[in-house]
Amino acid sequence: MTIKLGLVGTGTVGGGCIDILQKHKEDFKRHYGIDVELARVCSRDPKQAEAHGVSDLFTLDYHDIVNDPDIDIVIELIGGTTVARDVVVSALEAGKNVVTANKALMATHGEEVMHLAEKMNREIAFEASVGGGIPIIDPLKHSLISNEITSVMGIVNGTTNYMLTRMVDDNLSYDEALKEAQERGFAEADPTADVDGFDAAAKIAILASIAFNSRVTLDDVHTEGIRNITTLDLDTADDMGYVIKLLAIAHRTPDGIDVRVHPTMLPKAHQLATVNGVFNAIYVTGDAVGETMFFGEGAGAGPAASAVMGDVLEVARHLTLGVSPIVGCTCTDNLPILPVEDLQTKYYIRFAVADRSGVLAAMAGVFAKHGVSVRSVVQRGNSEHETVNLSYVTHTAKEASVRAVLAEIAGLEDVLRAEPSVIRVEG
Amino acid sequence: MTIKLGLVGTGTVGGGCIDILQKHKEDFKRHYGIDVELARVCSRDPKQAEAHGVSDLFTLDYHDIVNDPDIDIVIELIGGTTVARDVVVSALEAGKNVVTANKALMATHGEEVMHLAEKMNREIAFEASVGGGIPIIDPLKHSLISNEITSVMGIVNGTTNYMLTRMVDDNLSYDEALKEAQERGFAEADPTADVDGFDAAAKIAILASIAFNSRVTLDDVHTEGIRNITTLDLDTADDMGYVIKLLAIAHRTPDGIDVRVHPTMLPKAHQLATVNGVFNAIYVTGDAVGETMFFGEGAGAGPAASAVMGDVLEVARHLTLGVSPIVGCTCTDNLPILPVEDLQTKYYIRFAVADRSGVLAAMAGVFAKHGVSVRSVVQRGNSEHETVNLSYVTHTAKEASVRAVLAEIAGLEDVLRAEPSVIRVEG
Known part of the structure; x- marks a missing residue:
């Protein structure tokens, strides 16, 4: 049984996928009994297909892929949430399985496409959307x-x-x-x-x-x-x-x-x-x-293509064995998202401030007023602009209080010389 | 559909598995639709079962588990290659799926048990045999x-x-x-x-x-x-x-x-x-x-049990969905194992030798004779035993030649004071 692939997007990652297929197609058959074949390739640039020797499979119109009854798996590698969403949704609606590297799509329309896949009894896999080649x-x-x-x-x-x-x-x-x-x-x-x-x-x-x-x-x-x-x-x-x-x-x-x-x-x-x-x-x-x-x-042709083709082979393995989708959407719980204002952690905050007397005292007053306890403050000069850098490290404080400090200091007359650098301290 | 588990071995890892089941059984149902139930527990020590509150499931005889027609998955956690092999083989022969943490078994009888699983159309999973809780x-x-x-x-x-x-x-x-x-x-x-x-x-x-x-x-x-x-x-x-x-x-x-x-x-x-x-x-x-x-x-109750129960849940998921084993033995190629004598790398070798004149020269001669080129040698005294330590770092050399050096130096009269420390240098 040959599993036919339609590739939408022939940039860095798409090119990497074609390379893997050309190099290891026979290995996949021998090792895992998975027979995959690139059947159609779509992109805006015919030259990319040519460069990978797949001009004969080329189309400018992704509908040629999602409407092709022979294609089992559509690989979406164009990114973004507009055309890419159309490709993924129409592929699933046409009964295709989908593999995508599209983090923006999954982070915004993930629920929609996963429920659609479930409804159609098809798979959607997206390992490459996070961490490039890293299995996570x-x-x-x-x-x-x-x-x-x-x-x-x-x-x-x-x-x-x-x-x-x-x-x-x-x-x-x-x-x-x-x-x-x-x-x-x-x-x-x-x-x-x-x-x-x-x-x-x-x-x-x-x-x-x-x-x-x-x-x-x-x-x-x-x-x-x-x-x-x-x-x-x-x-x-x-x-x-x-x-x-x-x-x-x-x-x-x-x-x-x-x-x-x-x-x-x-x-x-x-x-x-x-x-x-x-x-x-x-x-x-x-x-x-x-x-x-x-x-x-985390990026690059090889690593991202490794993850995409890992997904493709897994879906192809299921199709070969006649196995229905094994893992669908698992967001069964509905946990609240905590407001960041409630966060409690330690902060490093560097202010570039005017080099004149009274500034340090004024700032100390603001920290004290909002109950943000300062563990250390280091002053370093910056001769260029009559500016000094004040680097504060706080004890554990509430985000809302730290924001109040930042807002009030930003409002002090003729004090800040640049946006403060705010870095939270973990561990 | 309830998937029934038979646990053989209630030591550290087995105890960890019972803990996970007691804590998260309902989560597995809600999140993944997997309903697992511990049906029988076997070990040499009834007290361990008692300590985990599963005395009612206890047996001293593992045959009570492998012969129980209700049990779907046998978890082998006793280790070793004798009784453990019997447990795994008889479980597979009785049509059970098997999850094991047994590295010795898989590294020696892996081929036998994997082919048996394939013949019986059952799964054998062994994530916990390597790296404790690490998915590898x-x-x-x-x-x-x-x-x-x-x-x-x-x-x-x-x-x-x-x-x-x-x-x-x-x-x-x-x-x-x-x-x-x-x-x-x-x-x-x-x-x-x-x-x-x-x-x-x-x-x-x-x-x-x-x-x-x-x-x-x-x-x-x-x-x-x-x-x-x-x-x-x-x-x-x-x-x-x-x-x-x-x-x-x-x-x-x-x-x-x-x-x-x-x-x-x-x-x-x-x-x-x-x-x-x-x-x-x-x-x-x-x-x-x-x-x-x-x-x-790499070890401990929690991490190893995480891997064991990951396998158990995966097999249970397949059983719940009516999915046949997806990945069997994948050793399709028959690559030769290279003799270690052919290895070429750099070596650090420390000899504890007698603190007397002529030793360094004699050893240099041995290295030269076997064509092992020395990059550096450092001598450090050891006042206790009239012994000095000679630490050699070689250029890339052939393992066989280094072994010839080691053998010849071991044969030198009244030179070595202890077994040499041989450390290969990677990267």
């Missing part, structure tokens, strides 16, 4: 299900992790690190989705939904990016025995789900602290398994 | 199958990793570290299986079989333990920028499979180098996915 969705949906998962924390955006690593290793500024990441193809011309944390937010929404058996969408995730991080923050963290990572965090608490993305100080001894460059890692804590971590390359 | 067998059998796996390297024995960590952190001797591990319950009274590497060898045999789609058994694994490692070796490694770990290694080469367990020097920057204490990690390299690592607790 499959372990959460299978190996770890005897656990109550209490926490998922991940470095799930390779672009920002690369930038932070370069800022530490070679003392690059944020702008220099971003430029280098763009030149090396790790960041887009418009880096917003990465540096402002939205890419990571989509991924933690997906992971939290699976881990906690409760729907978490992109809108539920409190999201902050790395734009305000400077080398001074990284140096200070280093002095304190910490590293700074853009962490995607989801905790299960007795009151509900705490889910957020923001720059975070992690102790150097934490297993996530040594995950550098474009590598990703997801740290999962369960009530039986204890602490586990899944590490690997 | 399942990812290798599912998520990563679009790859040609080229290498699997693991810290898969928590006892020795704990000992080596304690020797580094607190400068404990081998004997002190072993004593402490025994006192804390991390090492058996007879520590042979751990410290001589056999436990790790069974695990890498299982991993290599799956990763390379080719049968590798315990006997195929060249195995050396950590008995000859001293704090001097660990300090020297540290000076060189390395850590010493007991690594289980399997490489796919164009000529066949290179599989072995031995103390290994790893660069400090390697992701495995920071895996300390009783933690385990498995580092997998594939042609598409690149480098990935799976980290977690």
Whole structure:
């Protein structure tokens, strides 16, 4: 039995999938009895199909794939939530199984497409939507299900992790690190989705939904990016025995789900602290398994295609054996999302302020007024602009109080010289 | 549909499984539609059943479980290859599915029991046999199958990793570290299986079989333990920028499979180098996915039970849905096992030798005679016994030549004062 594949999107990841098929098609037959064949390829650019030697399968119109009765599995790799949603929905409606790498789609319309798949008795698989090649969705949906998962924390955006690593290793500024990441193809011309944390937010929404058996969408995730991080923050963290990572965090608490993305100080001894460059890692804590971590390359043709083709082969295996979908939507619980204002943690906050008398006292007054207890404050000069950097580390404080501090300090006349850098301290 | 479980073995891991069932039985129904029920419990010690409140299910005779027509899944947790083999074989022959944590059984009789399961159209699952709670067998059998796996390297024995960590952190001797591990319950009274590497060898045999789609058994694994490692070796490694770990290694080469367990020097920057204490990690390299690592607790009631119950729930899910076994034996290829004598790598070798003139020259002659090129040699005195330690680091050399060097030096009259410490250098 030959399982026929229709590929929509022939960019980096799609090209990687074609490569894997061309290299290992015979291995899949011999090892697993899975016979897959690329039947049709769609993209906006015929040259990409040509470059991979599949011009004969090419179409510009994805309807040629979703309407082809011979095609068993549609692979959606165009990304976004408009055309991609149409492709996925119409493929499922036409009775196809779907494999996608689309984190934005799954983090916003996940419930819709999973229920549609269930209704049609078809599979939708999306391992590649989080962590590139790292197996994480499959372990959460299978190996770890005897656990109550209490926490998922991940470095799930390779672009920002690369930038932070370069800022530490070679003392690059944020702008220099971003430029280098763009030149090396790790960041887009418009880096917003990465540096402002939205890419990571989509991924933690997906992971939290699976881990906690409760729907978490992109809108539920409190999201902050790395734009305000400077080398001074990284140096200070280093002095304190910490590293700074853009962490995607989801905790299960007795009151509900705490889910957020923001720059975070992690102790150097934490297993996530040594995950550098474009590598990703997801740290999962369960009530039986204890602490586990899944590490690997978070992006790139090979890793992402490994995950996509792993899903394709699994679905093809089920089709070959005549097995109906095994795992559908598992969001059976309806846990509340905790307001970020209720968060209680430690904070590192750096203010670039005017270098004049009275500022430090005024700021101390604001912290005291809102009941935010300061553990340490370090002042460092910045000769260029008559500005000094004041780096505060607080005791455990309530997010709402810290926000009140930030708002009131922002309103002080002629004090702030730049946006403060706010970094929560984990562990 | 209620899936009935028969548990054979109520020690640490068996107790952990009972705990999980008691805690999460209702969650499994609600989240996954899986209804499992512990129907019978067998062990040599009724008190263990009593301690977990399951005396009413207790039997001393495992035949009461394998012959019970109501039982769907037999969980074998007694270990070893004699009675455990009988339990597994007779359970499969009676048409039961089997979940086991038994590495020795799978590394020696794996082929037999997997073929028997296939013949009976039943499942045998053994995630807990490697790496405690870490999902590794399942990812290798599912998520990563679009790859040609080229290498699997693991810290898969928590006892020795704990000992080596304690020797580094607190400068404990081998004997002190072993004593402490025994006192804390991390090492058996007879520590042979751990410290001589056999436990790790069974695990890498299982991993290599799956990763390379080719049968590798315990006997195929060249195995050396950590008995000859001293704090001097660990300090020297540290000076060189390395850590010493007991690594289980399997490489796919164009000529066949290179599989072995031995103390290994790893660069400090390697992701495995920071895996300390009783933690385990498995580092997998594939042609598409690149480098990935799976980290977690390698032993203990919770982690091992997490893996066992993950398998149980997966099999139960299949039974509930009426799904036949999905993945059977995948050892379709028949790759040769490379003789360890053909290995080419760098070596660290420490000799404790008599403190007298002529020894260094005699040893240099032996290295030269067998064509083993020495990169550095460091001499350190040991005032106690008129002994000095000579620590050699070689350039890349052939294992057979290094063995010839070791044999010839062992034969030199009145030179060696102790067994040499031989550590291969990776990366």
